[in-house]
Amino acid sequence: DGGITQSPKYLFRKEGQNVTLSCEQNLNHDAMYWYRQDPGQGLRLIYYSQIVNDFQKGDIAEGYSVSREKKESFPLTVTSAQKNPTAFYLCACQTGGIFRNTEAFFGQGTRLTVV
Amino acid sequence: AQTVTQSQPEMSVQEAETVTLSCTYDTSESNYYLFWYKQPPSRQMILVIRQEAYKQQNATENRFSVNFQKAAKSFSLKISDSQLGDTAMYFCAFMKGRAGNMLTFGGGTRLMVKP
Numbered sequence: 001d002g003g004i005t006q007s008p009k010y011l012f013r014k015e016g017q018n019v020t021l022s023c024e025q026n027l028n029h030d031a032m033y034w035y036r037q038d039p040g041q042g043l044r045l046i047y048y049s050q051i052v053n054d055f056q057k058g059d060i061a062e063g064y065s066v067s068r069e070k071k072e073s074f075p076l077t078v079t080s081a082q083k084n085p086t087a088f089y090l091c092a093c094q095t096g097g098i099f100r101n102t103e104a105f106f107g108q109g110t111r112l113t114v115v
Numbered sequence: 116a117q118t119v120t121q122s123q124p125e126m127s128v129q130e131a132e133t134v135t136l137s138c139t140y141d142t143s144e145s146n147y148y149l150f151w152y153k154q155p156p157s158r159q160m161i162l163v164i165r166q167e168a169y170k171q172q173n174a175t176e177n178r179f180s181v182n183f184q185k186a187a188k189s190f191s192l193k194i195s196d197s198q199l200g201d202t203a204m205y206f207c208a209f210m211k212g213r214a215g216n217m218l219t220f221g222g223g224t225r226l227m228v229k230p
Contacts, residue, residue: 031216033218035220040223040225041222041223042121042206042220042221042222042223043206043220044220045217045218045219045220048217048218050216056217058217088158090160092160092218094218102148102165102210103150103162103165104150104160104162104208104218106159106160108157108158108159109158109159
């Protein structure tokens with residue numbers, strides 16, 4: 001079945017550590033996104049990528065990094081520079097180009113907690 | 116930059132009744148998409164309905180319909196015959212131009228359907 005998968009579902013980080021969240025899709029979608037969701041709040045865009053080997057900063061990119069070496073994969077690294085990383089992280093993908101029935105498909109999320 | 120505003124943090128409705136969720140957005144673009152997404156307690160994001168800005172006709176999907184007022188930059192969601200399973204966070208989202216561009220979300224409305 002086609003879909004988008006995030007792993008792990010829960011992740012714990014110690015102070016000063018870098019951690020990487022995985023996002024893989026087999027929908028052959030060009031665009032991929034990373035969002036952060038804090039309790040009771042909306043989704044804030046961290047990074048997005050419209051094509052392999054290219055990505056753009058979103059509204060809250062500081063303290064995060066990404067790569068897009070393959071179309072299927074868009075991992076997010078939360079660096080030690082991110083001072084308040086505890087949150088729910090959502091990855092999404094979407095068909096690029098001019099498609100009228102476009103929609104973003106979301107993974108099931110990763111809950112990151114600093115311990 | 117585009118902004119999306121949902122002015123109702125929480126709403127409630129009795130089962131079988133109708134409720135309307137508000138969304139306004141700010142953009143200078145003429146070609147864009149608007150979406151409503153649902154996030155139930157499982158936290159899986161689900162597309163409810165989409166609207167292309169060039170279409171004057173309001174989108175409908177079964178019990179869900181929108182009131183798209185382009186000049187007023189308003190995009191409200193009406194849920195008819197509310198069901199207990201409609202209890203969720205609802206997010207309005209904006210995407211300019213073509214699919215794969217930045218996707219911006221509002222802060223969300225928490226909807227509770229009461230039996």
